[in-house]
Amino acid sequence: MARISAKERKLAETLADPVLWGQGYLRNRDGGQRVYWPHQAEDLLCPDKNIIHLDGRDVGKSVCITTDALHFAFTNRGCQGLVAAPHQGHLDTLIEEIEFQLDANPDLMVSVALTKYGKPKIHRKPYFRLEFTNGAILYFRPAGAYGDAFRSLHVDRVWVDEGAWLTERAWKALRQCLKSGGRLRIYSTPNGLRDTTYYRLTGSTQFRVFRWPSWLNPAWTQEREAELLEFYGGRDSAGWQHEVAGEHGKPSYGAFNIEHLNLCRQDVVEYQKVVVTGEELRGCATEEESHDRLEMLLNLMPRTGVFWIGGDLGYTNDPTEIVVFQEIELPERRIVKLVLRVRMEHVAYPHIAQTIALLDRYYTAAGIGVDNGGNGMAVVQELLTLDKYKDLALQGRLRGYDFGGMTTLAVRDGHQVRKRTKEFMTSLIAGALQRRQLVFPIDDLEIEDQFTTHTYTLHDGRIVYSKGNDHVIDAVRCAMLAREQSTLNQVSEETVSLVPLTTEPVFI
Numbered sequence: 001m002a003r004i005s006a007k008e009r010k011l012a013e014t015l016a017d018p019v020l021w022g023q024g025y026l027r028n029r030d031g032g033q034r035v036y037w038p039h040q041a042e043d044l045l046c047p048d049k050n051i052i053h054l055d056g057r058d059v060g061k062s063v064c065i066t067t068d069a070l071h072f073a074f075t076n077r078g079c080q081g082l083v084a085a086p087h088q089g090h091l092d093t094l095i096e097e098i099e100f101q102l103d104a105n106p107d108l109m110v111s112v113a114l115t116k117y118g119k120p121k122i123h124r125k126p127y128f129r130l131e132f133t134n135g136a137i138l139y140f141r142p143a144g145a146y147g148d149a150f151r152s153l154h155v156d157r158v159w160v161d162e163g164a165w166l167t168e169r170a171w172k173a174l175r176q177c178l179k180s181g182g183r184l185r186i187y188s189t190p191n192g193l194r195d196t197t198y199y200r201l202t203g204s205t206q207f208r209v210f211r212w213p214s215w216l217n218p219a220w221t222q223e224r225e226a227e228l229l230e231f232y233g234g235r236d237s238a239g240w241q242h243e244v245a246g247e248h249g250k251p252s253y254g255a256f257n258i259e260h261l262n263l264c265r266q267d268v269v270e271y272q273k274v275v276v277t278g279e280e281l282r283g284c285a286t287e288e289e290s291h292d293r294l295e296m297l298l299n300l301m302p303r304t305g306v307f308w309i310g311g312d313l314g315y316t317n318d319p320t321e322i323v324v325f326q327e328i329e330l331p332e333r334r335i336v337k338l339v340l341r342v343r344m345e346h347v348a349y350p351h352i353a354q355t356i357a358l359l360d361r362y363y364t365a366a367g368i369g370v371d372n373g374g375n376g377m378a379v380v381q382e383l384l385t386l387d388k389y390k391d392l393a394l395q396g397r398l399r400g401y402d403f404g405g406m407t408t409l410a411v412r413d414g415h416q417v418r419k420r421t422k423e424f425m426t427s428l429i430a431g432a433l434q435r436r437q438l439v440f441p442i443d444d445l446e447i448e449d450q451f452t453t454h455t456y457t458l459h460d461g462r463i464v465y466s467k468g469n470d471h472v473i474d475a476v477r478c479a480m481l482a483r484e485q486s487t488l489n490q491v492s493e494e495t496v497s498l499v500p501l502t503t504e505p506v507f508i
Helices: 006-016 018-025 038-044 061-075 088-104 106-110 168-177 197-201 222-232 238-244 258-263 287-298 349-363 376-385 387-392 421-434 445-453 471-488
Strands: 050-055 080-085 129-131 137-142 155-160 178-186 208-212 272-277 306-312 320-329 334-345 367-371 398-401 406-412 415-420 438-441 455-459 462-465
Touching: 006 018, 006 061, 018 038, 018 061, 038 061, 038 208, 061 080, 061 088, 061 137, 061 155, 080 088, 088 106, 088 137, 088 445, 155 168, 168 178, 168 197, 222 238, 258 421, 258 445, 272 287, 287 349, 306 349, 306 471, 320 349, 320 471, 334 349, 334 471, 349 367, 349 376, 349 387, 367 376, 367 471, 376 387, 376 398, 398 471, 406 421, 415 421, 421 438, 421 462, 421 471, 438 445, 445 471
Parallel strands: 050 178, 050 208, 080 137, 080 155, 155 178, 272 334, 306 367, 334 438, 367 398
Antiparallel strands: 129 137, 306 320, 320 334, 406 415, 455 462
C-alpha cells in the first residue's frame, strides 16, 4: 500500500477543516491571509446539522457564510448549496465577497467550471449561480415575499442571511428545497418580531444557537460603544438590543404591511436613481461651478405636473435621501408615483440646499418637506433667506418637520387636535399603501429592503420606530406630510379619528 506523504496529509487536513482551508485559500481585502476570530472559527467548525444565530452588527457573519459556502463547493463533488436572503440587496454583499475571493486566488478560479466557449460558468441572470469543475453548484436566491425563487431547487445545504426578515411563506418554500439530511445554517440580527419562524427556531432544541453581540469584534472600543448607546438611546432601547447586543429584546411590530407594499411596487419607466458623492463635487471652487456640476450629475429634464419633494438630510458623514413624487389623477383614484430618488453621500449642507433648489427649478414642486434634524434646519434657513434662492418663492411651500414634535390635524370645539408628527407621517404612508395610492419602482431594491424591515416598539404607550436603515422612509414621510399639509393648512371644525394606523407584525 502506498504511503501518504506529509504534503498529502497536510492537504487532506486542510480540505477537511474549513478554518484551515479558508486561511490557506482566502484573503482579506488588504491582500493579507484570511484570519478568523475565535467566534468565527467556532461557527465554521460546528458539526451540528442545524445552527441559528442571534448576531449584532459587524461580527463577521458574512465572512462565515462565504467561507463555508466556498469550502462546501470546493470539497463536495456534485453537491448543491443555496445561499438565501430576504432581498437581493442582502445577497449582493455576499456575492461581492465571493467574486473578490475568486479574483484573488487563481486556485479558486480554476475550480470554477467553464462553458464550451471557455468562459467561467458564473451566471448572473436571472439569479447569481456558480458551477464548479467537480460538479458542485452554488445558488444565490432572494426570498421575496413568497419564496418563489426557492421552489425549483433541491439542495444539500442552505445558508440563510438575515433570516429574521424572511416571510412565513418564504420559510415554507425554503424548507421544501432542502433535501432530507441536509444542513441548515441561519444567520441574522434579531428584529424583535415574535410570530415568526426565525423566532421559534432560536428556541428549538433541534438547533445549535450562537449569540454574537457586536462587542465580539476585536475592533470594538469604548468610543464605539458610547456612540451606539447615544444613537439607539441606551441599553434598554430596542435598537441596542437587536442591532448591538444580538437579543430578541422588546417585542417589535412591522411598521408597514408587506402585502400592501408589494401591490404598490410597479414598473416605473421614467424612474431615476441618482447617487451624488462629495468626491464628485470636490474641486468646485465657486457656487457656479458646484451648481453646474450638480446639474450635470442630476441630468434632469423640465417636467410639468404636480410634484412633491421630501428629504432626509443627514450630516456630512450620513447619507442624504431626496425623493420626488408625481401626483397623477386616474379614473378610479389619485396616485403619487416616485419618479426620482437622489442619494447624497458625504455632501455638505450648502450643496444639499443647491440640489433642492435645482429640483424645484425643474419640477416646481407643490410642496417640499424635509426633516429638521441633521442638516435640515440649516438647509431650510439657506433656502428661505439667501438672496440667490429668493426667485423660487419657497415661503409656504418649503417646510422643515420635527419628527419628535406634534402636527395639528383639526380644530374641534375651539381646541386643536394634534398627533405626534412621525406617527402621523407613517400613517399617511400606510394608508396610501393600503389604498394603492402610492407607487414605488419595483426595481429599486433599497426601497423594498427599508420598508420591509422597518419596525416599531411600544414604550410607555408611545410608538418608537427602529433607527438606522430608514433614510428613504424618512424622505417619503416628509414628502407625504408636505402633500397632506395642503389640506391641514385649512384646519376646520371637524371630527377626526385619532386611532393610530399601525399594522400587524410584518410576517403573519
